[in-house]
Amino acid sequence: MQKLPRQAIVKLTHLYNAALQLKYVPTHWKAAEVIIVPKPGKPVNEVSSYRPISLMPIMSKLFEKLVLKRLTPILDARHIIPQHQFGFRRQHSTFDQVHRITAIIEQALEEKQICAIMFLDVAQAFDKVWHDGLLNKIEQLLPTEYSQLLKS
16 A cells, blocks of 8 residues: 655645634535445336445545544543444444343343343434434534534
């Protein structure tokens, strides 16, 4: 893998630091190229047989990783994300979640307790997020510089 020249790294550092200081994400970093991928085994003549995939610009993806690296310690220290939340977290794989649920079921069975479970899959959950409510919650839970950056 080839490294960027030092001058390019310095320029990128200035650019990302400016975005952080201004609490602003440039518009170009928010524009995704959407490609449509067919779902396996689904009829090609139905709209629901396709999944849209958003390809974000490299600048945006790198900035997202930088912000996540700064946010993760804050989220962990403030216990904002519950321990049972496994999606999009390091060292929290699907296998770990299955193991956790299995252990809970086994314990309930050993103690002769009633054990019930319910799984919920909200169709198009991301598209149905109440953005004003989410931003309000973010403003309550995160330092101002991050809530303003995420709002941007």
